[in-house]
Each structure stands twice: as C-alpha cells, then as structure tokens.
Amino acid sequence: MTELIGLLSFGSDGWGDELLEGAFLTLRLALATLPFGLVIGLCVALLKNAESPALQALGNLYTTIFRGLPELLTLFIIYFGGQILLKEMLDVVAPGTTVEVSSFVAGIIALSIVFGAFASEVFLAAIRAVPKGQGEAAAALGLSRWQGFRLVLFPQLFRLALPGLGNLWLVLLKDTALVSVIALDDLLRQTNVAVGVTKEPFFFYLVACLLYLAMSLVSTTCVALLEKRYNRGFAGSR
Amino acid sequence: MNAKSLILAAAVALGTTAAAHAEWTTVRIGTEGAYPPFNYVDSDGQLRGFDLDIARALCEQMNVTCEFVAQDWDGIIPGLVAGRYDAIIASMSITPERLEQVDFSDKYYQTPARFAARRGSDITDTSPEAMAGRVIGAQSSTVSANFLEDIYTSSEIRLYATQDEANLDLAAGRLDAVFADSIVLYEWLEKTDDGSCCEFVGDAYADEEYFGTGVGIALRKEDDDLREMFNAALAEILANGTYERINAEYFPFSIY
Amino acid sequence: MALNDMGPPDLKRAERRTRLFMIFLGLVFLATFLTILDWNLLERYGPRFLRGVGVTFKLVLISVGIGSAVALPVALARLSANRLVNNLALGYITFFRGTPLLAQLFLVYYGTGQFREAMEAVNLWWFFRDPFFCAALTFTLNTTAYQAEILRGAIQSVPKGQWEAGHALGLSRAVTFLKVILPQAYIIALRPLGNELILMIKGSAVASVVTVFDIMGTTRLAFSRSFDFQVYLWAAVLYLFIVETIRIAWSFIERRLTRHLRVSRS
Incomplete structure (x- = not known):
C-alpha cells in the first residue's frame, strides 16, 4: 500500500505531478469551452425562438444533429474532418500554406458545439418561462431591444437556466475525458501513461476517477452557491 | 482586407499556426512516441528512439531544422495529409494501400513481423488454420493488423490504439497471441519485466503484398522536392557510416 | 409546452412550416451525403457496419435492461431510513x-486484468x-446509477396526498407503494428514462x-485502412437515424401512456 502511495509522489519517479497537470488541463479545457458553449447555446436558442420558420428549422436541426451524435464521434469528425476542411479552404486562398489545428483547439470546438446543442434547450425553456410582459415593460421604459434583453430579460432567464446549465457543466467536465483519445495530455491520458509505465492500472484509474469525482463535487458546490446568489430576490417567496 | 488575410487572421485567432514552406528551411516531422525501441517518450518527456536518431541525422544532412510532433498512430496519415507536419518518420511500412494516400522515401529499414504468445501456451503452429478460434491482438492501422484482418479470418482479431495496450492484454491473458514487428516484440519480450510472461512463436512474416517493401518516410504526394531531399540524405548517411553507427547503438545486427 | 398548446392557431401553422423546413434541410443533407457516398467502400465495409449496429444494440439493451431492474432497489435504498443502506447507495x-x-x-477493463489469478481462483x-x-x-453499473437517481426523484415527486389516500383506503404501505405510487412515479420518470436510453x-x-x-469501433477500423473521412459521416448518419427513431418511438409510447392525463386539457 505504501508503495502505491509512493507512486503518487511528486518528482521524477512519482506520478502525482503528472496527474495534477493532467487534471489542470482537464479543468482548463472545460473552462475554455464554457464561454463558447454558452454563446452557441444562447444563439441557437434565439434561432429556435425566432419568428421565421426557416430560422427555427435551422436551430432545431442543429440541436437534433449534435444532441444525437456520440460526443466521441463529434470529436473525431472535428479533429480529422475539420483539419481536412481547413486545408482545402486554405488551398483555395493561399496554396502551400499549412495550418495546424491543435488537439486542444479541436477539443474546445467539439465540446462547445455539443455543449451548445444541449444548452440551447435549457435557454429556450428559460426564454419561454420569462413572462412576455417583462419585454414589454422594458420597451415601455424606453430601453432599446438589446438593452432590454441585456438588462431585463437575460438576468431573469439566466436565473431560470442556471440549474440546467450546472448539470451541463458536470457533463462537460466528464466529456473532456474523451479528448484523451485524440492525443491531448488530459487527466485520463496522463493516467494511461502512468499505467503504461507502472503496470498498476487498477490503482491509477481509481485515483483518476477520484480526481474527477473531486472536481465534480467542487463544481456542484459552486453551482449551488451561484444558484443561491441568483435566487436572492426570491428567497422570501419560498 | 482580402479573403486570404481574413482566413489567416481567423486561423491565428483559433490558435493555429501557419507557415509557408517554399524552400524547406524547417521540416516538421510527425512520429508516434509509443513504439519502442523505434520511437518512444522517455521519463523526461523527450522523444527518443531509432526513428528519431535517423530523423535527426537526415535533417543534419539536409541542413534543415527539424521539429518533432507527436501524433497518435490512428491519425498519423490524416495528420500528414492535413498538414500538421511534413513527413512521418515513425516506422511506417511502404504498402500499396498507403501509397494511395501518401508518397514514401526509399526504405530506411526492413524487419519481418512475428507472433508472440504466453510462455507455455500450446501454440506452435501459427498458420491461419491452427490459429482458428484464437484471440489475436495487434495495433490498429498497421500492416500487422491488415494482414490479420485479411488472412486470419477465422480467428478473433482485436485491435488496439498502441502496441503497448495489446502487450498488456497478452500479459493479462486476454489474448492468445499478439502479432507485430519482430524487433518491437523482441524489445518487449527481452528487455522488460512484464515481457517475460511471453515468447516468440512461429516463423517470421514478410509477404510483400502486406508488409510492403520496407519502412520509409511518408510524405505528401505534392512534396516531390522534399522526397528527393530525404532520399539523397538517406543515401548519404548509408554511405558515410552514420546509419551504421546509429544501427549499432540499438541492435547488434543490421536492420537495413 | 403549455404556452404552445394554448397559442393562437397560426402558431400551430408556423410549427408545421418549421417542421417542413426541417424535413427539407434534412433531405438536402441526405442528398449531399448520397452524392459523396463511395459505393465501393460501402460494399467493402457495409456488412461490418451492420454487425457493428448489432453489437451496439446488444451492449445498450443488456446494460439498460439489467440497469432498469437493479435501479429500483438502489433508488429504494436511497430513500431508506437506514443510514448505512442510504449512504452506500449514495456513494x-x-x-x-x-x-x-x-x-x-x-x-x-485494465483494472481487472491486473487481478487475473484471483479472478481465475473464483x-x-x-x-x-x-x-x-x-x-x-x-x-450497466453506470446506467443503474443514473436510472436510480431518476426513479428516486420521480418517487419523491409523487404528491404526499397519494400516500394518504392509499392509507385511507386501508391499503398497506407496500401495496400503496406498488399499486399507487410506483405507477405514477414511472410515468413521471418516462421522459428522463428515455433520455437515459x-x-x-x-x-x-x-x-x-x-x-x-x-x-464506432467499426468506423475507426474502416478509417484506419481506407483513410477515407466519409466513414465517420456514415457513422454519424447511422447514430442519428437510431437516436431519432428511438426518440420518436419513445414520445409515441409516452403519449399513449399518459393519454388519461391529458383528457381534461382538450
């Protein structure tokens, strides 16, 4: 047992520092994905809420596709397909130029596309739950459409969307493990490396799981705090 | 702002790098880093191995700066085609199937493939008939995997992302045998602790249709100039003893 | 949803138009897909893909099937007053x-490979x-955890009055749970269970x-030999087809099973 704990030490023969580095990359990837995912989600939700049937269809199609594909497949399609597409585009405008999509960038793109698909459903439900009168009231106060959205509607719908988004964040955190398959040194891949050298798969995969679990639990606490903050004005009515 | 600079700006914004390569001062080389002794990552995170030493010698000979990019085997040809790097030096066999996608330099080594099984297993004959019903592992996307897929149709074939994972499952007893390059297997069987579980069985395989005409440097089809540079440099290091010296550092016999 | 149902008739028409647009876009996608389809490649790998579909189905049906049977006891353990049982289930x-x-x-997979001797012994x-x-x-282990949590939530969201009604009818707690609470809980859980599938x-x-x-395994195999990117698109079409079919079938089942709840609305 002490031998196993020793394997987790920091320094050249322990794997503690490598695993933590991996966990750090996992967190960075998830955090970098979040803003893109949220923006995509909100935009697609607005598409689905638009009056034009064509725009609605576009939004629905986006959700159908990226909610239906396995995340691993989306990742492969972006990683391999995105690269081919980018090269073909560049060959048209600047032949002989090469471009490299790092696995980190491919990971962010794929994960935020998937996050956006699910988040758009959460946002749509929230948009529909904010009473129409709120928008009209904002207009009556002389706010522009954008101001009304930013200052009146968005804070309300964000409060409603928060629990759903919190769940999606947890899903995202776990989905980052898939990028280990496209050669990004995240927590799971670092664990694979450690297993390859030490031949202690059970111990190391268990440690990796516990690290993921710790990240999930911390996230759950943070989301709960955020929800509490956004619900301040509603505490009395409960 | 024209379309070209717009796309370039977008590419930079995406965190990508763009570089023109009209005169080849820098060559980016893709390798796997999980295929000892030919290419692997040491405990300091450095890429090492026979492939890497040959690559460095070639770059020195060609008088270009080389940058190494580690890439998983599964995506190594797509990565070359898409321009992540300009050449693959990763023990890739020259096969007709691959020649449809990429070009190759002349061969820089050639070794046969073999089976390995657990010590004391009852496998003596490795013909497709004798191996029927047995579970055989190989690294996916390799000549060994393709050979198994086509010839050993009544065996159960399992394909792994790295050779290491296949070896791990042979040691654990999930596989009856693994099939891979003989040198790579030799390195594992003879030089590692967990490799002591297993031993070579059967003969060596070198059927040209599957195992190709040796291991070469893979290049994009349009980069004829780079291929000629590599071939010239290869001929030079073979002639001036550099190749022999690197070979001797790894193997007590010539693998050319 | 309720907002939509009560909307003016032209809203319904807009919805239909949206659906038409979606079908149109879907057809455009499908047509593009068919034009790039390499029939030789399909001939070579098509049968393997079909076998792959079979393997995926077997995997999912076995795990979701067993999971749905085990999830109920786990959910009950989560609701149990016994601290130990409760905490075990929670963990x-x-x-x-x-x-x-x-x-x-x-x-x-790799963890058990390490304990081969012990496994052989038992x-x-x-x-x-x-x-x-x-x-x-x-x-199975994974989906059981998710399904148990879904069931726990569903059981808890059945109004307390239902328990009291059962009690008033002179039913025992066990009978009340099996005949009154559980059927309602499963109706609540129907949608999240479909999502879990x-x-x-x-x-x-x-x-x-x-x-x-x-x-996916077949796709990666086909790509590793052909290096033709379209095999990933085949996989995408396959998965989308399967997922959408199940989604539609599930919502049909859901509508059938909840008919009695919507009578009063129309």
Whole structure:
C-alpha cells in the first residue's frame, strides 16, 4: 500500500505531478469551452425562438444533429474532418500554406458545439418561462431591444437556466475525458501513461476517477452557491 | 482586407499556426512516441528512439531544422495529409494501400513481423488454420493488423490504439497471441519485466503484398522536392557510416 | 409546452412550416451525403457496419435492461431510513455519476486484468477476459446509477396526498407503494428514462476504445485502412437515424401512456 502511495509522489519517479497537470488541463479545457458553449447555446436558442420558420428549422436541426451524435464521434469528425476542411479552404486562398489545428483547439470546438446543442434547450425553456410582459415593460421604459434583453430579460432567464446549465457543466467536465483519445495530455491520458509505465492500472484509474469525482463535487458546490446568489430576490417567496 | 488575410487572421485567432514552406528551411516531422525501441517518450518527456536518431541525422544532412510532433498512430496519415507536419518518420511500412494516400522515401529499414504468445501456451503452429478460434491482438492501422484482418479470418482479431495496450492484454491473458514487428516484440519480450510472461512463436512474416517493401518516410504526394531531399540524405548517411553507427547503438545486427 | 398548446392557431401553422423546413434541410443533407457516398467502400465495409449496429444494440439493451431492474432497489435504498443502506447507495450513485464513463471502463477493463489469478481462483476470469462483457458491466453499473437517481426523484415527486389516500383506503404501505405510487412515479420518470436510453446509445461509443467492434469501433477500423473521412459521416448518419427513431418511438409510447392525463386539457 505504501508503495502505491509512493507512486503518487511528486518528482521524477512519482506520478502525482503528472496527474495534477493532467487534471489542470482537464479543468482548463472545460473552462475554455464554457464561454463558447454558452454563446452557441444562447444563439441557437434565439434561432429556435425566432419568428421565421426557416430560422427555427435551422436551430432545431442543429440541436437534433449534435444532441444525437456520440460526443466521441463529434470529436473525431472535428479533429480529422475539420483539419481536412481547413486545408482545402486554405488551398483555395493561399496554396502551400499549412495550418495546424491543435488537439486542444479541436477539443474546445467539439465540446462547445455539443455543449451548445444541449444548452440551447435549457435557454429556450428559460426564454419561454420569462413572462412576455417583462419585454414589454422594458420597451415601455424606453430601453432599446438589446438593452432590454441585456438588462431585463437575460438576468431573469439566466436565473431560470442556471440549474440546467450546472448539470451541463458536470457533463462537460466528464466529456473532456474523451479528448484523451485524440492525443491531448488530459487527466485520463496522463493516467494511461502512468499505467503504461507502472503496470498498476487498477490503482491509477481509481485515483483518476477520484480526481474527477473531486472536481465534480467542487463544481456542484459552486453551482449551488451561484444558484443561491441568483435566487436572492426570491428567497422570501419560498 | 482580402479573403486570404481574413482566413489567416481567423486561423491565428483559433490558435493555429501557419507557415509557408517554399524552400524547406524547417521540416516538421510527425512520429508516434509509443513504439519502442523505434520511437518512444522517455521519463523526461523527450522523444527518443531509432526513428528519431535517423530523423535527426537526415535533417543534419539536409541542413534543415527539424521539429518533432507527436501524433497518435490512428491519425498519423490524416495528420500528414492535413498538414500538421511534413513527413512521418515513425516506422511506417511502404504498402500499396498507403501509397494511395501518401508518397514514401526509399526504405530506411526492413524487419519481418512475428507472433508472440504466453510462455507455455500450446501454440506452435501459427498458420491461419491452427490459429482458428484464437484471440489475436495487434495495433490498429498497421500492416500487422491488415494482414490479420485479411488472412486470419477465422480467428478473433482485436485491435488496439498502441502496441503497448495489446502487450498488456497478452500479459493479462486476454489474448492468445499478439502479432507485430519482430524487433518491437523482441524489445518487449527481452528487455522488460512484464515481457517475460511471453515468447516468440512461429516463423517470421514478410509477404510483400502486406508488409510492403520496407519502412520509409511518408510524405505528401505534392512534396516531390522534399522526397528527393530525404532520399539523397538517406543515401548519404548509408554511405558515410552514420546509419551504421546509429544501427549499432540499438541492435547488434543490421536492420537495413 | 403549455404556452404552445394554448397559442393562437397560426402558431400551430408556423410549427408545421418549421417542421417542413426541417424535413427539407434534412433531405438536402441526405442528398449531399448520397452524392459523396463511395459505393465501393460501402460494399467493402457495409456488412461490418451492420454487425457493428448489432453489437451496439446488444451492449445498450443488456446494460439498460439489467440497469432498469437493479435501479429500483438502489433508488429504494436511497430513500431508506437506514443510514448505512442510504449512504452506500449514495456513494455508489455519486461515484458513477461523478466520473467519466471512459475512465470507469478503463478501471474495469485494465483494472481487472491486473487481478487475473484471483479472478481465475473464483472462476470469474472468463467474464472479465472478454472486452464486450467488461463494457456491458461498466455500462450497466453506470446506467443503474443514473436510472436510480431518476426513479428516486420521480418517487419523491409523487404528491404526499397519494400516500394518504392509499392509507385511507386501508391499503398497506407496500401495496400503496406498488399499486399507487410506483405507477405514477414511472410515468413521471418516462421522459428522463428515455433520455437515459439515448445517452447510453451515444455513450456506448467509448466501448470502441477497448477493442469492441460496435458502430464506432467499426468506423475507426474502416478509417484506419481506407483513410477515407466519409466513414465517420456514415457513422454519424447511422447514430442519428437510431437516436431519432428511438426518440420518436419513445414520445409515441409516452403519449399513449399518459393519454388519461391529458383528457381534461382538450
């Protein structure tokens, strides 16, 4: 047992520092994905809420596709397909130029596309739950459409969307493990490396799981705090 | 702002790098880093191995700066085609199937493939008939995997992302045998602790249709100039003893 | 949803138009797909893809099936007043919901490989030797945790008055639970359970990483030899077709089963 704990030490023969580095990359990837995912989600939700049937269809199609594909497949399609597409585009405008999509960038793109698909459903439900009168009231106060959205509607719908988004964040955190398959040194891949050298798969995969679990639990606490903050004005009515 | 600079700006914004390569001062080389002794990552995170030493010698000979990019085997040809790097030096066999996608330099080594099984297993004959019903592992996307897929149709074939994972499952007893390059297997069987579980069985395989005409440097089809540079440099290091010296550092016999 | 139902008639027409647009866009996609389809490649790998579909289905049906049977006791354990039982169930659910499926699969597959001798001693190695069984076991453990949490929530959201009504009718607690509470809970859980089924179909793609030739595994094999990117698009079309079919079938079942709840609305 002490031998196993020793394997987790920091320094050249322990794997503690490598695993933590991996966990750090996992967190960075998830955090970098979040803003893109949220923006995509909100935009697609607005598409689905638009009056034009064509725009609605576009939004629905986006959700159908990226909610239906396995995340691993989306990742492969972006990683391999995105690269081919980018090269073909560049060959048209600047032949002989090469471009490299790092696995980190491919990971962010794929994960935020998937996050956006699910988040758009959460946002749509929230948009529909904010009473129409709120928008009209904002207009009556002389706010522009954008101001009304930013200052009146968005804070309300964000409060409603928060629990759903919190769940999606947890899903995202776990989905980052898939990028280990496209050669990004995240927590799971670092664990694979450690297993390859030490031949202690059970111990190391268990440690990796516990690290993921710790990240999930911390996230759950943070989301709960955020929800509490956004619900301040509603505490009395409960 | 024209379309070209717009796309370039977008590419930079995406965190990508763009570089023109009209005169080849820098060559980016893709390798796997999980295929000892030919290419692997040491405990300091450095890429090492026979492939890497040959690559460095070639770059020195060609008088270009080389940058190494580690890439998983599964995506190594797509990565070359898409321009992540300009050449693959990763023990890739020259096969007709691959020649449809990429070009190759002349061969820089050639070794046969073999089976390995657990010590004391009852496998003596490795013909497709004798191996029927047995579970055989190989690294996916390799000549060994393709050979198994086509010839050993009544065996159960399992394909792994790295050779290491296949070896791990042979040691654990999930596989009856693994099939891979003989040198790579030799390195594992003879030089590692967990490799002591297993031993070579059967003969060596070198059927040209599957195992190709040796291991070469893979290049994009349009980069004829780079291929000629590599071939010239290869001929030079073979002639001036550099190749022999690197070979001797790894193997007590010539693998050319 | 309620907002839509009560909307003016032209809203319904807009919805129909949206659906028409979606079908149109879908057809455009399909036509593009058919034009790039390489029939030679399809001839070569088509049968393998079909086998891959079979493997994916087997994996998902086994794990979701067994999972749905085990989930109920786990959910009851979570609702139990017994601290120990409750905490055990909580620990199990938290672990499997808080960690990535892929990491769990590695833990089961490579982790058990380490204990071969012990497994052989208790005659379990034949099971863990096979990657398909390892994947099925991992997915079962995973989906059980999710389904148990869904059921727990559903059981708790059945109004308390239902218990009291059962009591007033002189039913025992067990009978009240089985005949009054549980059927209502399953109706509440129907939609999230359907989502869980779809999540499992998508999640099962990670089995390809431990050499299982499911749809994803076949795709990766085909790509590793042909290097033709379109095989990934085939997989995408296959998965979308399966997932959408199940979604539509599930919502049909849901509508049938909840008919009696909507009578008063129309």
